[in-house]
Amino acid sequence: MVTSSLPAAVHGYKLCQQCTVRQGGEPGDFEVVSGDSCFVCRGLMDRVPSMAKEALRRVRRYDYSTFSVGVSLPEGVQEREDELRSELKLKGSETIRTQAAKAVAVLMSAATRKHVDKLKPDLTVLVDFTADEVHVSSRPAFFYGRYTKPPGVSQRRELCHHCSGSGCSKCRNTGFERRPSVESELQRKLGSYSGSEKVVFTWLGSEDRESRVYPPGRPFVAEVKNPVKRRFPRRFAARFRGGQVAVSSGRTLPSKPVGLPKFRFRTKIYGVSSSKVDGGRLDELKKRFRKISVDFDRPHDRSTTKTVYRATGRAAGRRIVIDAELDGGLPVKRFVSGELVSPSVSEVLGTQVFCRSFDILGVTQLGELRF
Ligand SMILES: [Zn+2]
Ligand SMILES: [Zn+2]
Known part of the structure; x- marks a missing residue:
């Protein structure tokens, strides 16, 4: 509402049709002029249809069901509207920024039948009225x-x-x-x-x-x-x-997971020992590593405990093949050598064993992804 009750002829502000409507008030509060002569937008609102058309051209190649529109205004536009409102004590609700964005969105919705979602849009459309460009980015x-x-x-x-x-x-x-x-x-x-x-x-x-x-x-x-x-x-x-x-x-x-589940994995380890390991010792491996906790003294971190679910081995000379199931985060090579991990394969077999390589036979997730 124009509360100052100044007639248009006295305050002298001239606005285009759309900027007039946005200020609320009565017909006759402003002298309505063509867009180019509008005190606030200087023709910007007239460019909405062509910018919407450009936006539609830009979004065409995307897969999406929702979008949102933001606008970037040339310097001075918002300031002139603020000046007008404070000068005439207007309580206009919508700003030119909101109205321009909404107007583009309405035209886009009508043409595409896609919906506006301001919180989690698939596409974010930025209409830059200064550079006369439209930028589109999509939600990951x-x-x-x-x-x-x-x-x-x-x-x-x-x-x-x-x-x-x-x-x-x-x-x-x-x-x-x-x-x-x-x-x-x-x-x-x-x-x-x-x-x-x-x-x-x-x-x-x-x-x-x-x-x-x-x-x-x-x-x-x-x-x-x-x-x-x-x-x-x-x-x-x-x-x-x-x-x-x-x-x-x-x-x-549906979105970015906030947490990944813990996991355990089955691995086949190809190792070599510094001395020959007999069958009795290999049986010991199976007996000791039956769902037991091992300490892992993590470098640059707090020490932790991991579970070894099982481990079995067979040997040919100094070559050893171990089939084991371990908690995620327990390093296989250290579990074998005993470096920072106890008990380890080396410790149980009573001889230093090195892991030459290991394969991953299966990874079991313990729980689901959290969103
Ligand atoms: Zn205007
Ligand atoms: Zn390079």
Whole structure:
């Protein structure tokens, strides 16, 4: 309401139709002029339809069901509206920013039949009236799956050995080794399904580069940033010279998990002992490691306790093969050597044993992901 009761002719502010309506009040409170001459928006509100059209063109390639619109106004627009309202003591409710955003959203909804969701939109549309541009970003997609891998493939991408990550000709300026890793291969596949250029992984544990991971595979969650498409296959494989990283049990998660479950894993350990181990000692392994707690004196961290569910071994000369089931977070090599872990395989067998390699036969989640 114009409470000052100054007639338009006296206060002299001229507004366009839409800016007039936004101030509330009576017809005749303002001299209504064309957009270009509007004191507040200087024609900005007239540009809403063309900006909405540009927004529609930009969102077309995305998979989405909800969106939200924000606007960036040229300098001075909001200030002039504030000035007008304080000068005339107006209690206009909606600001030009809100009205412009809403007007774009209404046009987009009508054209696409998609809904506005301000809290958790699939797409965030930023209409920049200053630069005359529309920017679209999408909510990350979260993908859960399990991977298997052959030996010789590390879980994470490794920094380039020539430049240590700063970028050089050997790594084509990526800063990373060009040999395949689970991370690089999954990034490539998930990127190709989604159109995303950035994927961030959370792994449920890890293994060595030389470990083979057998089905059903190790669980992971991938945060796929700014995806164009939000659907992923349940299973897929990334093939490269020397093998493949395969994913199964894939599903899209509703949102970012706040917690990952604990897990235990079954591993086959290939070790070598410093002296020959007899059958009686190997039986001892089975007897001792039957759901017992072992202490793990974590480097740079508090010491902790982990469970060894079982361990059985067979030996040929000084070579030992151990089949064990361990809590997630208990390092296999230390469990074998006894370094920072007690009791260990070496301790029970009464001779120093080293782990040469180990494979992951299965990973069991203890509980579900929490959201
Ligand atoms: Zn206006
Ligand atoms: Zn490099």
